[in-house]
Amino acid sequence: MSGRSAHAKAILGQELFSRLSQTKVLLVGAGGIGCELLKNIVLTGFGDITLLDLDTIDLSNLNRQFLFRKKDIKQSKALVAAKTASAFNPNVKITPIHANIKEPQFDVAWFKSFDLVLNALDNLDARRHVNKMCVAADVPLVESGTAGYLGQVQPIIKDRAECFDCVPKPTTKTFPVCTIRSTPSQPIHCIVWAKSYLIPQLFGEEEDGGELDEAEKQGENAKEIAALRKEAQAFKAVRAALRSSPTGDASSSGPSAAKMVFGKVFNADILNLLSMADMWRSRAPPTPLDFDKIRDGTFSLNRPQQNGVHANGSATANGKAGEASGSGGSAITEKLLNGSSSSSTSASGAGLKDQRALSLQDNLELFISSTERLAGRLRAGEETILFDKDDDDTLDFVTAAANLRSAAYGIPGKSRWEVKEMAGNIIPAIATTNAIIAGLIVLQALHLLRRSYHALRNVHVQFKPSMPLSAIAMCPPSSFCGVCRDTYTEVRCDPARVTLVEVVDGVLGVGAGDDDGERREVSVYEDKRVLSDPDWDDNNDRTLESLNVTRGKFLSIVDEEGEYATIQVAIGVLPPNHPVDAPALILPSPLPKPPKKVKPRAPTPSTPVSSKKRPAPDDIEEIDAPAAKRSKTVADTAAVPFTPSKKRRLEEDGLIMLDNAEEKIEEDPDVIEID
Numbered sequence: 001m002s003g004r005s006a007h008a009k010a011i012l013g014q015e016l017f018s019r020l021s022q023t024k025v026l027l028v029g030a031g032g033i034g035c036e037l038l039k040n041i042v043l044t045g046f047g048d049i050t051l052l053d054l055d056t057i058d059l060s061n062l063n064r065q066f067l068f069r070k071k072d073i074k075q076s077k078a079l080v081a082a083k084t085a086s087a088f089n090p091n092v093k094i095t096p097i098h099a100n101i102k103e104p105q106f107d108v109a110w111f112k113s114f115d116l117v118l119n120a121l122d123n124l125d126a127r128r129h130v131n132k133m134c135v136a137a138d139v140p141l142v143e144s145g146t147a148g149y150l151g152q153v154q155p156i157i158k159d160r161a162e163c164f165d166c167v168p169k170p171t172t173k174t175f176p177v178c179t180i181r182s183t184p185s186q187p188i189h190c191i192v193w194a195k196s197y198l199i200p201q202l203f204g205e206e207e208d209g210g211e212l213d214e215a216e217k218q219g220e221n222a223k224e225i226a227a228l229r230k231e232a233q234a235f236k237a238v239r240a241a242l243r244s245s246p247t248g249d250a251s252s253s254g255p256s257a258a259k260m261v262f263g264k265v266f267n268a269d270i271l272n273l274l275s276m277a278d279m280w281r282s283r284a285p286p287t288p289l290d291f292d293k294i295r296d297g298t299f300s301l302n303r304p305q306q307n308g309v310h311a312n313g314s315a316t317a318n319g320k321a322g323e324a325s326g327s328g329g330s331a332i333t334e335k336l337l338n339g340s341s342s343s344s345t346s347a348s349g350a351g352l353k354d355q356r357a358l359s360l361q362d363n364l365e366l367f368i369s370s371t372e373r374l375a376g377r378l379r380a381g382e383e384t385i386l387f388d389k390d391d392d393d394t395l396d397f398v399t400a401a402a403n404l405r406s407a408a409y410g411i412p413g414k415s416r417w418e419v420k421e422m423a424g425n426i427i428p429a430i431a432t433t434n435a436i437i438a439g440l441i442v443l444q445a446l447h448l449l450r451r452s453y454h455a456l457r458n459v460h461v462q463f464k465p466s467m468p469l470s471a472i473a474m475c476p477p478s479s480f481c482g483v484c485r486d487t488y489t490e491v492r493c494d495p496a497r498v499t500l501v502e503v504v505d506g507v508l509g510v511g512a513g514d515d516d517g518e519r520r521e522v523s524v525y526e527d528k529r530v531l532s533d534p535d536w537d538d539n540n541d542r543t544l545e546s547l548n549v550t551r552g553k554f555l556s557i558v559d560e561e562g563e564y565a566t567i568q569v570a571i572g573v574l575p576p577n578h579p580v581d582a583p584a585l586i587l588p589s590p591l592p593k594p595p596k597k598v599k600p601r602a603p604t605p606s607t608p609v610s611s612k613k614r615p616a617p618d619d620i621e622e623i624d625a626p627a628a629k630r631s632k633t634v635a636d637t638a639a640v641p642f643t644p645s646k647k648r649r650l651e652e653d654g655l656i657m658l659d660n661a662e663e664k665i666e667e668d669p670d671v672i673e674i675d
């Protein structure tokens, strides 16, 4: 037994080592980093570990999440990891929880029961949530992440160091919509088009014609609206064919649904674009594709830029794509563009079917078969189908449609494997990076427990052989952070019995005698929903429950003058022994005293924007988070713009609406411009 801990004791010292066995640590995530980290902290001597994960074990996890075996597939990650790792040290208590960390029972009081939180998550939303809960509960957090060969560990300790949200995070890759719509120059543009535009158009929800009527009423450009109507009409016919034609015999003489789709998007739409001569003065025009000629092998793409350079001289991604995938650029490009048969490309090995380069003919056949498969699913009762990288039918469709579009625009094609990576935004997980990061997390956790704050470091694992690790001293919190610069407090209450105004006035101390009875002008939010403002008090007498403000949520009390910091009121539950006849509300004592605010220069990530005067809505109003500026109109160079709901969908996929390619995306930390 002593042999087991001898090294840890020698390294950590008796005092810290003893403390570890009592330290209550929460580990969120039992995936790639989580499994490594759980093993590390068990072996280091942590004695009281709560392990939480919402997921079950998948076959694809087994290559790196070594606490799991094949027999564990479909079991809870938290439960299996806890069981496996418990065997590493008989003195450890691991409490597994199979749940989402965002569930209401994991409220601020629950977070306060831990001495330390370790994040091993894979998404921004959950990371942000844990960051805020740790700031609210004043519990130190070690945040981490890996992406391929890159990794980062960030210790977070309230008021001493930046929190996770002090530095806004780039969330999505974005492309100007006109690039996607009519002037693609890279394979990714065609992949995004197939995945985010074509699939929803054909297999997604039907466009609501009402949106166009509404836009017309709002006085939007009549020409644009007419074009949109025409476009909607054209897709309507294709959608109907997909849903009604008999199960496809694509080779039959009548035009199959697949042929109709093909004719619209790879021929008619391109012909339409070509008719706008102005568009093609400075860039190579696309070539309309011919279904029958590709099928019978007589189609040829007479493009001037098969060497990967557009007619205007600007390089396309051809060379780069070839190098990056190791597939030898121009030879493949030739093959892809000229429609040579797939049989000649099998040199890369039959076992690597997904990695094989596809000829134009291959792509057409894949397009037909995947369209028929998807249409068959619609006819079998599936209402809508959207892209999912693990859904073979949609992946085949996106691969084929993207490659056909690429061919029309003189862009090299991609293998199914590459399309899966690109469309699914997949960065391969690397076990070694996870292992390095998990080790670094423990080192930072130990600094936190020793209170050696000067030793804390932001550590990056980077792709630089000369300096694989970089350790940066901690930065103080950003004065403008919308999370850690707020003042946190907790109200324990029964949301079914307390009203909004009771909580807000209670927290502000209205009537408590210390503010001359003068109530500060405030707006109240739950997340981004406005619940009240100085001119709108309709919700004041509603219960928190009726406003859906319940355990685990926060009420944000924002000073209307912007003079004081925002108060974040965490909603907790009444203690079990709370007398039934007592008020259903326990206010914090002392009441929070928010400091004077440093005036922000720009909106911070999560501070709700101050409300404008507005009519009282029937129900709660959603306001948009401050996000990348989007222009109202869409590419006038493109043949057809996007309806509002299409725009929404594209925006969710990380696309930004720009008037034209020349317009710059307004500087926004949440946006990475790719094009």
Ligand SMILES: Nc1ncnc2c1ncn2[C@@H]1O[C@H](COP(=O)(O)OP(=O)(O)OP(=O)(O)O)[C@@H](O)[C@H]1O
Pocket: 028, 029, 030, 031, 032, 033, 034, 052, 053, 054, 055, 060, 061, 077, 099, 100, 101, 102, 120, 121, 122, 123, 126, 429
């Ligand atoms: N909100 C959440 N609550 C609890 N656990 C979460 C939450 N969000 C993510 N997780 C867990 O965090 C872990 C992250 O691990 P990892 O990055 O290895 O992802 P994975 O899903 O296991 O693998 P991959 O995404 O590569 O298939 C996952 O096990 C996931 O279930």
Ligand SMILES: [Zn+2]
Pocket: 162, 163, 164, 165, 166, 167, 477, 478, 481, 482, 483, 484, 485
């Ligand atoms: Zn912060």
